[in-house]
Amino acid sequence: MSNPPLIRGYEVVIGLETHAQLSTVSKIFSGASTAFGAAPNTQACAVDLALPGTLPVMNRAAVERAIRFGLAIGAKVAPQSIFARKNYFYPDLPKGYQISQYETPVVQGGSISFLLGDARKTVQLTRAHLEEDAGKSLHEDYAGQTGIDLNRAGTPLLEIVTEPDMRSSAEAVEYARALHALVVWLGICDGNMQEGSFRCDANVSVRKPGAPFGTRREIKNLNSFRFMQQAIDYEIQWQIDQIEDGLAIQQATVLFNPDTGETRSMRTKEDAHDYRYFPDPDLPPLVIAPEWIDQVRASLPELPAAMAQRFQEADGLPAYDAVMMTQSLALARFYEGARDACRQPKLVANWLMGEVSKRLNAEGRDITASPVDAGTLAALIGRIADGTISHNAARQVFDALWAGESTSVDALIEAKGLKQMSDTGALEAIIDAVLADNQKSIDEYRAGKDKAFNALVGQVMKASKGKANPGQVNALLKAKLG
Structure with missing residues (x-):
């Protein structure tokens, strides 16, 4: 394992805590809806409001999703876990405490692997526990006052906590991307970061190599991967500046x-004892029978790592390509559909990582919103594979497909006159004419200058107006040049 990168002589230590909103239709301890976008306080029932006499009832679907996650990451699913009261006062927390898990969480251990460049990294997880979300304070449009929306109060969360295993902002971002892809793949979270369904807290500290861990500061509620990298990078530099100026780092949120691209302190960071955790007397221990775990395991989809391995072994994809094809379940299904239609797995992967990915990213779209579907992409790749069109011509066809000019690859090839010239006699006539006009290039090639050959190929392609089959041109030229 290579040594972690140093920044100004300091090693960075990062751990992430991620809140994934579980994809249940009702809240974790009540029957109120979890739908996003409702008018304030229209989805908060008596239990969410903590009215006297109300009691929480566990949502079985939330537990099932926690089990799915635990099995997917190779963790221990606790046969019995405990819910605790995390006591603190905040206006959007009606009870004065949050129901969470502390000493005995439902998911214990596990790991997540991902690629950082060409290197495979693994981050160990400490735990994943079930808890309820708080409400939301609204500061805008209230004439200097604060409004409270309790629609989110009681929304089910799975808080996923890592060990302090990451050593750079890039590594933290790639871990977060891999985790995001996994929870969406499993169907336990919709992953919508703009709506708050997936948000991360980053614990950041710095130290000299070999020294004990430094004092950490927790950056709260990062809801985009770009912001996460910017926030961590700024925090690293800020902490190093403080230390270099002889100042101590204070634990803070x-x-x-x-x-501004800056972090600012919100409050002194609390420790666990400040929350006065104790078992919630209104909730019995959560007991998960082995039979339930077996049922959930049987319902799991093929996981990304297993699917990537299959793509390597069955399709012959390089490891990097296979991982890229399993970045999301939707992308994997698109790849499989195109691959099955044209039997060109490497070409399909190349196009998805290249032209398709470039267009989707530029337009902020997901693969499910691609204007070119899997079957149409396969038809285009098939025409490249059988020599009907060149790669350059294929890009022109793809442009037209993306713009919605037609859904027929063959019709576009004909309409735009992009069919490659593959008639040997016609190609030989063009090559003979080019050779007759380029004796200097012929002499240079025979003298061992490979660039001269490329120049001749270019002249042939120019003379054919780009329609000559490059493979045939190369073969015929080499034969004629001896």
């Missing part, structure tokens, strides 16, 4: 301002 900080917020990131994307407009």
